[in-house]
Amino acid sequence: MPRYIFGGTANYGQVAGILMLDSTIPRLPGDPGHAETFDFPVRYAVIRDFPFERFYFPLLFPRWEPAVINILRIIFTQKGEAK
Structure with a gap:
């Protein structure tokens, strides 16, 4: 059971x-x-x-940065290795 309750998202x-x-x-x-x-x-x-094929091109990061910021806690590669 979480110790704190907060809002701002559609699911928890x-x-x-x-x-x-x-x-x-x-x-x-x-x-x-x-x-x-x-x-x-x-x-x-x-x-x-x-x-x-374009995933690793650094200049494209701004396109997916908002999605990363919203959920980032652990980064996995395609093989499932935690980073």
Whole structure:
């Protein structure tokens, strides 16, 4: 049970946020894109119309920065390694 109650979001109870590209590949348990991978609640944010090939180009960060700031706690790579 949380010790503090606060407002400002539409949903609550997530321990971590996961930022996803809008790909449609299958996500099996063990993949960060599959909610049952984690033993705790997670929140997903999706970056629309952003191809994976451009993901590592630093000048494009402002396009997805707002989504990152809203959910950032843990960063995972495609292989699920915590950073």
